[in-house]
Amino acid sequence: MSPTAPSGAGAAVSVQLRSGVYADSVKLMQVSRRIGARDGVSAVLVAMATPLNLELAAGMGLAPEGDPSPEQLLIAVRAEDDDALAAALADVDSALAERERSTGSADAIPHRTVGAGLDELPADAPALAIVSVPGTYAVAEAADAIAAGRSVLVFSDGVPVEHEVALKRAAHDAGVLVMGPDCGTAIVSGVALGFANVVRPGPVGLVAASGTGAQQVSCLLDMAGVGVSHVLGVGGRDLSEAVGGLATLDALAALDADPATERVLLVSKPPAPSVAADVASFADGLSVPVRSAALSAETPDLTAAVEALLTDMGLDVPVWPSRPGPAEAAVPGAVLKGLFSGGTLADEVMLIASPVLGGIRSNTPLEPGLDVGTDLSTSGHLVVDFGDDALTVGRAHPMIDPTLRLEAIAELAASDEPAVLLLDVVLGYGADPDPAGALSAALQAARAQKALPVVVALIGTEGDPQGWSRQADALAAAGAAVFSSNAAATRYALDLLGASA
Amino acid sequence: MSLGNLLSGPPSIVAAGVDVFSDALRAQGAEVADVDWRPPGFGDPADLAALALDARRAAANRTAVERLLAAGSVLVDVRPAHEVIGLADRTLLHSGPPLTWEAASGPMRGALVGACLFEGWAADVEEAEILLSTGAITLDPCHHHRTVGPMAGVTSPSMWMWCLEDPVTGGQAFCNLNEGLGKVLRMGAFNEEVQARLRWMRDVLGPVLSKAVRGSIDAGNDPLDVKAVLAQMLQMGDEGHNRNRAGSLMALRELSPSIVAVEGVPSSDIAAVLTFIGGNEHFFLNLGMPTAKLALDAARNVPGSTMLTVMSRNGTEFGIQTAGTGDRWFTAPANTPVGLFLGDYGPDDANPDIGDSAIMETYGIGGFAMAAAPAIVRFVGGTVPDALATTERMYQLTLTENPAMAIPIMGFRGSPTGIDVLKVARTGWLPQINTGMAGRIAGTGQVGAGLVQPPQACFEQALTALAEEARTA
Numbered sequence: 020m021s022p023t024a025p026s027g028a029g030a031a032v033s034v035q036l037r038s039g040v041y042a043d044s045v046k047l048m049q050v051s052r053r054i055g056a057r058d059g060v061s062a063v064l065v066a067m068a069t070p071l072n073l074e075l076a077a078g079m080g081l082a083p084e085g086d087p088s089p090e091q092l093l094i095a096v097r098a099e100d101d102d103a104l105a106a107a108l109a110d111v112d113s114a115l116a117e118r119e120r121s122t123g124s125a126d127a128i129p130h131r132t133v134g135a136g137l138d139e140l141p142a143d144a145p146a147l148a149i150v151s152v153p154g155t156y157a158v159a160e161a162a163d164a165i166a167a168g169r170s171v172l173v174f175s176d177g178v179p180v181e182h183e184v185a186l187k188r189a190a191h192d193a194g195v196l197v198m199g200p201d202c203g204t205a206i207v208s209g210v211a212l213g214f215a216n217v218v219r220p221g222p223v224g225l226v227a228a229s230g231t232g233a234q235q236v237s238c239l240l241d242m243a244g245v246g247v248s249h250v251l252g253v254g255g256r257d258l259s260e261a262v263g264g265l266a267t268l269d270a271l272a273a274l275d276a277d278p279a280t281e282r283v284l285l286v287s288k289p290p291a292p293s294v295a296a297d298v299a300s301f302a303d304g305l306s307v308p309v310r311s312a313a314l315s316a317e318t319p320d321l322t323a324a325v326e327a328l329l330t331d332m333g334l335d336v337p338v339w340p341s342r343p344g345p346a347e348a349a350v351p352g353a354v355l356k357g358l359f360s361g362g363t364l365a366d367e368v369m370l371i372a373s374p375v376l377g378g379i380r381s382n383t384p385l386e387p388g389l390d391v392g393t394d395l396s397t398s399g400h401l402v403v404d405f406g407d408d409a410l411t412v413g414r415a416h417p418m419i420d421p422t423l424r425l426e427a428i429a430e431l432a433a434s435d436e437p438a439v440l441l442l443d444v445v446l447g448y449g450a451d452p453d454p455a456g457a458l459s460a461a462l463q464a465a466r467a468q469k470a471l472p473v474v475v476a477l478i479g480t481e482g483d484p485q486g487w488s489r490q491a492d493a494l495a496a497a498g499a500a501v502f503s504s505n506a507a508a509t510r511y512a513l514d515l516l517g518a519s520a
Numbered sequence: 521m522s523l524g525n526l527l528s529g530p531p532s533i534v535a536a537g538v539d540v541f542s543d544a545l546r547a548q549g550a551e552v553a554d555v556d557w558r559p560p561g562f563g564d565p566a567d568l569a570a571l572a573l574d575a576r577r578a579a580a581n582r583t584a585v586e587r588l589l590a591a592g593s594v595l596v597d598v599r600p601a602h603e604v605i606g607l608a609d610r611t612l613l614h615s616g617p618p619l620t621w622e623a624a625s626g627p628m629r630g631a632l633v634g635a636c637l638f639e640g641w642a643a644d645v646e647e648a649e650i651l652l653s654t655g656a657i658t659l660d661p662c663h664h665h666r667t668v669g670p671m672a673g674v675t676s677p678s679m680w681m682w683c684l685e686d687p688v689t690g691g692q693a694f695c696n697l698n699e700g701l702g703k704v705l706r707m708g709a710f711n712e713e714v715q716a717r718l719r720w721m722r723d724v725l726g727p728v729l730s731k732a733v734r735g736s737i738d739a740g741n742d743p744l745d746v747k748a749v750l751a752q753m754l755q756m757g758d759e760g761h762n763r764n765r766a767g768s769l770m771a772l773r774e775l776s777p778s779i780v781a782v783e784g785v786p787s788s789d790i791a792a793v794l795t796f797i798g799g800n801e802h803f804f805l806n807l808g809m810p811t812a813k814l815a816l817d818a819a820r821n822v823p824g825s826t827m828l829t830v831m832s833r834n835g836t837e838f839g840i841q842t843a844g845t846g847d848r849w850f851t852a853p854a855n856t857p858v859g860l861f862l863g864d865y866g867p868d869d870a871n872p873d874i875g876d877s878a879i880m881e882t883y884g885i886g887g888f889a890m891a892a893a894p895a896i897v898r899f900v901g902g903t904v905p906d907a908l909a910t911t912e913r914m915y916q917l918t919l920t921e922n923p924a925m926a927i928p929i930m931g932f933r934g935s936p937t938g939i940d941v942l943k944v945a946r947t948g949w950l951p952q953i954n955t956g957m958a959g960r961i962a963g964t965g966q967v968g969a970g971l972v973q974p975p976q977a978c979f980e981q982a983l984t985a986l987a988e989e990a991r992t993a
Contacts (some may be wrong), residue, residue, distance in 0.1 A: 045860060048862070049860060051863075072862075076863070128912040129555075130534075130555050131556055131947040132943070132946050133536050133557075134943075136555045137534050145527070146533065148535060149542075150535075150536050150537055151536070156565060158572050161535050174538075196526070207526065208529055209532065274527075276522055277527045
C-alpha cells in the first residue's frame, strides 16, 4: 500500500495503489458508484490501474504517482474534508469485502402464457389447457394449446364466433379438441373440469353442447348405476349453422377411438337442423353406437333420452330419486315461473311446457316473439335463464352467486300474481357449496307471504361435495317438491297448474 | 382421432384465468399448473387475435427458425469497404435505422466527423460538419448493405471489413474491425489518437489480416468457423455482446499462425498486430455480429412470420424489422441504458442507446444468454440467480432454443432464440439487451456499460403491421 495525499484547496484527497488485489471491472464500478454517492465525496475512482483508467484518473486530477502496473488496484477519492475522506475510504474497504447476496431466482419466473406452461409438460403424457381469461384474449391462449398439440377447454365467453370457427378448424387439423368457448362442463378420464359432478367411471361417453344438460344426463346415469368414460363439452354454439358442429364431430371421432367408451350420448340445446343432420350421418358411420339427446320440439327430453339409452344397454330404468313434498294445488289462474341457472334445463322446461301452456316468455325464448330481454317481472308464464350472458356481465355464474335469483323469488312472493315456482339447483364441483342453505330461507320467506308451490330440479349425485340427499332433504324441509329429473320436475309443476303434459 | 393421448389417463392441466377451477381440480388430486396470465402488455386485441389465428404463422415461424438455426458463418476474407460492398466515395454507413445529420446524436456526429477526417474529405471538424450538414456526404444504414457496425457503426470506404459467408445459403455479411476500448470512433471520439489508430488499422492491421486470412485459405486450410467460436465462448463465460474475452483469445489463437506467416511485412508490424488483437477483449465482437447477421438474414422475408430479424439503434432511434414484413423499419426514440459508469461519468453523460450490436440479442445470445456469463451478471441486476432469471424470462419471448449455443449453467439448454413479436406483446416483457454506453457529447468516447430495453412502441408498430398483413394475406 502506498498512500499519497496531495492536498487540494479545501479538499481532502487520497490516491492509493494496492497490489495483490483483484476485483473485476463491474464490481469496481459498483464500488465507485457507492462511494461517489456518499455525502462529502466529490470524486472517486476505484479501478484497476490500466492505462485507460489512469487516463481517467488524470482527467479527474487524481493521478497516482510513480509507475503503476495494471495489476494494481487504484483507489482515488476526493472529499470535502478529512473526516469525509476517512469515512469514504473505510467504506471502500467494506464495499470491496462485501459478498453479493442473491435476491432473484430463476425458479421464480412465472409462465405468462399457456404455451409456456405446456412447454414444461412431457410430450406424450395426457394434458390439456383450461382458459378462463377474458374472452377478448382467450383466443391467443387457446391457439397456444393447439400449436402445442394439446386440447383446450375454453371456459371464457364473449369469444367471437369467427374466432371459434378458426380455432376449431386449426384444432381439427392438429388432431386436438377445442371444448368451448363458453364450455363450463367436461370430465376427462375422471377429472372433472369446470362445473361437473362426481359420477362413477363407466362405458358411456358424452358429447355435450350444453353444460347443465351434460350434468343432468351424467347424474341420472350415475343414479342408474352407469358410469361415464368422458364428458366432452363442445360449447353451446357448436351445433349452430355458423360453427357447423366442428368440435362435435371431432369429439365423436375421439370417443369412437377410445377403448373405454362403448356408447355415446350427444347432449345439446336445440341444434340447427342441417347441422343435426350432418352430425347424425357422421355418427352413423362410427363403430360406437351414438344416441342423440339433442333437445327439440320433436325429440324426447333428457331424462327420456337417458332412459332410452339404458334400454339400449339392456338395463332397467330405475325410479329416479325425488322428494315429492307437500301435495298442494296451485291457486286457480296460477302461472308457471321458472327461475333457472342452467340454460339447457330452462330450454327443456319450455319445450315440455309450451305445448300445454302455450307460449312461454323468456330471456332465452323458443321463439323471438316471446323475448322479455332483461325484464324479469313480466306477467304470465315465464322462464328465466340467469346463466345467460346478458345477466352474468360483471357477476359470477348463478351456480356460484345466487343473488339475482333470490331477489327474483322475493319479488315473486311480493307480487299479486298466483304462480307455481320451478327452480333448478345444480350441484358438483365449481357450484355453491350449499345452495339449499341460501335457497331454503328464501323459499320459506316466500311461502309465508303467499300460497306458492315450489318445485325443484336438483341436479347432482350422492358423491358430489354437496350430497344430493342432504340438499334434497333441506329443500323439502323448506316446502319444495324435489326431483332428480328436470323433466319430472316440470311435469309435476304442470300437474300443480292443472295442465298435464 | 386420439386428441394427442388426451383420453388415455387423467390429464395434467395448465390453467390460465380464474383460480376457482384450479382449486376444484386440486381438490380432486389433479395435476394443475397455473399460468400467471396478465392482459397483454400492448397491442389491439383484434390484432393479437388476428395473429394468434393466422394459419400461416406456425409454419412461417418454423421456417424462419429453421433457416436461422441452419445458417453457418466462416471467415473468408478481409477487404476494404469500397471493394467488398462497393461503398461509394462520400458515402458513410452508420448503425441503426435510417438517420439524418440533423437527427444524429453526439457520438454519431462525432463518428461521422471522424470518418470524414479519416477519409481526407475534410481538413478539420468544421469542414466535416459542413459537408455532413449540407448533404454532401450520403448516410446509409449498415443493415442496408448486409453489414453491421458496433455503437455508431460508422464505416467509410477505406476501412477494412471482415467478410463472412454462410456455407448453407452462400449469404455474406460484413463488419468493420474493432478499434479497442476508450476513445474510439465507434464511441464518437475522433481526435488525433483516434485518427492515428484508424490509419494504422488501414495501413497495417487490415492488410496483414487480409493476407493472413486469404493466405491460410489459399494454403488449403478450412476458413475460420466463427459460429463454432461463438458456441465455445458461451462455454467459457462470454455472452458474446458485452463480454468477448474468450472469443477474442480464441480468434487470436486461430489467426496467429497465419498472421505470423504473412510475408513482406516487418516483424514489428506483425508484433503490433498480435499485441493489438491480444489487448482488445472486444476484438471478436466484430466477428460475432456478422455471424448473427448471416443467420438473421437467412430468416428474412418469410410471409406470416412474427420473428424479429433486426434490432438496432442509431443513437437517436431504435429500429426493428421482422421476417414477415421484409425491409420495413419500425422505429421509436431510443431508451438510454442504465448501468455502471467509467470514472466519474454518470447517467447524465450517457447517450441514448446506439449500435447494431443488438443483433447479438436478436440472434439469442448477449443479454439473452446472460446466464452463460456469470462474470458480468451484475449488469443485469446483481446476482447469478438474476442472470438465470433473465435468460429464463427470455425463453418466454422466443420461438426456439438454439442447440448450437448451449448454456452450461442452464443444463446446456440452447440459448433462447428467435424473438417473437406476439410473445413480446402477450408477456409484456421486452427483450433484454446488454450494451456499451457512449458519451452524449461528440468526442467523449465510452462512458460505461449496462442494460437497455427497446422502446415498446417499435413492437406496437410491428404488431399492427403484421396483423394488417395477416388480414390481407
